[in-house]
Amino acid sequence: RTCPTLDPDTAARLRFLAEADRLKTVLRATTLFDGSRRENSAEHSWHLALYALTLAEHAARPVDTARVIAMLLIHDLVEIDAGDVPVHAAGRDHAAHALIEARAAHRIFGLLPAAQGAALLALWQEFEAATSDDAIFAKALDRVQPVMANLATGGGTWPAYRVTRAQLQTRVGAQVLRGAPAVWQALEPAIDAWFAASAQS
Amino acid sequence: RTCPTLDPDTAARLRFLAEADRLKTVLRATTLFDGSRRENSAEHSWHLALYALTLAEHAARPVDTARVIAMLLIHDLVEIDAGDVPVHAAGRDHAAHALIEARAAHRIFGLLPAAQGAALLALWQEFEAATSDDAIFAKALDRVQPVMANLATGGGTWPAYRVTRAQLQTRVGAQVLRGAPAVWQALEPAIDAWFAASAQS
Numbered sequence: 001r002t003c004p005t006l007d008p009d010t011a012a013r014l015r016f017l018a019e020a021d022r023l024k025t026v027l028r029a030t031t032l033f034d035g036s037r038r039e040n041s042a043e044h045s046w047h048l049a050l051y052a053l054t055l056a057e058h059a060a061r062p063v064d065t066a067r068v069i070a071m072l073l074i075h076d077l078v079e080i081d082a083g084d085v086p087v088h089a090a091g092r093d094h095a096a097h098a099l100i101e102a103r104a105a106h107r108i109f110g111l112l113p114a115a116q117g118a119a120l121l122a123l124w125q126e127f128e129a130a131t132s133d134d135a136i137f138a139k140a141l142d143r144v145q146p147v148m149a150n151l152a153t154g155g156g157t158w159p160a161y162r163v164t165r166a167q168l169q170t171r172v173g174a175q176v177l178r179g180a181p182a183v184w185q186a187l188e189p190a191i192d193a194w195f196a197a198s199a200q201s
Numbered sequence: 202r203t204c205p206t207l208d209p210d211t212a213a214r215l216r217f218l219a220e221a222d223r224l225k226t227v228l229r230a231t232t233l234f235d236g237s238r239r240e241n242s243a244e245h246s247w248h249l250a251l252y253a254l255t256l257a258e259h260a261a262r263p264v265d266t267a268r269v270i271a272m273l274l275i276h277d278l279v280e281i282d283a284g285d286v287p288v289h290a291a292g293r294d295h296a297a298h299a300l301i302e303a304r305a306a307h308r309i310f311g312l313l314p315a316a317q318g319a320a321l322l323a324l325w326q327e328f329e330a331a332t333s334d335d336a337i338f339a340k341a342l343d344r345v346q347p348v349m350a351n352l353a354t355g356g357g358t359w360p361a362y363r364v365t366r367a368q369l370q371t372r373v374g375a376q377v378l379r380g381a382p383a384v385w386q387a388l389e390p391a392i393d394a395w396f397a398a399s400a401q402s
């Protein structure tokens with residue numbers, strides 16, 4: 001009996017997609033906008049892709065929306081091996097973590113047929129480097145979505161991480177301004193109001 | 202004091218994106234591939250977009266991958282108002298549910314600036330109609346992903362819904378074969394094996 005339709009490339013892609021399912025179990029520090037539970041990295045990636053789809057015209061420079069969306073869909077897959085590191089977490093070893101993530105990228109994208117895996121690995125590396133216009137916009141969205149979650153939940157993770165307004169500007173605001181200035185400017189009044197109220201209490 | 206940068210279109214888009222967050226709380230019948238919990242419709246949508254990104258060359262006819270991905274990112278947003286209806290659930294009133302979903306689409310996409318909301322509403326309607334090549338492929342992916350989850354979890358929802366091999370072919374297989382035949386063919390040996398073992402037990 002022969003199986004003429006069973007193609008090793010299809011099988012490899014289905015194994016990759018089954019492995020990708022594990023991203024749904026990686027929890028982030030940020031909660032949902034209703035505060036009911038912590039967000040996972042898969043639904044976070046969906047949300048960011050929707051940000052790119054709807055906010056593309058607010059990119060600092062013209063972007064290829066489809067590339068930005070592809071980048072955001074895959075940008076967190078390395079967390080299946082490396083876990084999520086909150087942007088405000090202290091004392092992390094950046095170099096060591098970057099190495100773990102690079103190994104994870106090779107393992108996970110390596111599940112795909114060679115050419116496709118290499119293309120997605122390059123797209124992930126472009127996101128990490130954050131120097132192309134597409135990656136700068138993608139990074140801005142990745143940074144701004146948790147700000148909206150925190151604003152929706154009375155400060156969210158900011159109090160626990162003792163984030164100051166100045167730290168938020170350096171760690172988050174600068175990147176959002178670089179890639180999506182209009183979005184940061186739209187949120188600034190609410191951000192300023194929260195930190196002003198927090199300082200008084 | 203003036204606020205020269207506060208743009209009503211940006212504000213509308215941010216309200217839409219905050220509303221979209223609620224899709225993370227809509228639970229589907231299907232579980233994660235590890236069986237640990239039920240899947241929500243936001244992470245499901247992310248997974249499907251990744252299916253489109255990696256399986257595009259297996260589409261029955263040439264597709265615009267970026268359009269398919271956009272379609273899959275938004276296809277379940279109506280569930281924020283209408284909830285998820287499992288494909289194998291019995292006794293549902295299709296016409297009534299379609300009306301609820303259409304109203305939900307108008308409300309949710311109506312949060313966006315008019316032109317953008319109309320474009321996404323049309324894309325959602327195209328997905329629902331399932332007549333364009335892009336929509337046929339998108340529907341095939343939406344149908345096949347839960348099959349993979351069920352296969353990964355010893356049958357998943359099939360026993361509870363008392364699904365037969367023939368019903369799976371009619372409700373699921375036909376749509377997958379129509380949009381992504383190679384993917385169905387790759388899974389058929391495992392599907393046949395599960396139903397054969399299930400019939401013997």
Ligand SMILES: [Ca+2]
Binds near residue numbers: 276277343
């Ligand atoms: Ca669906």
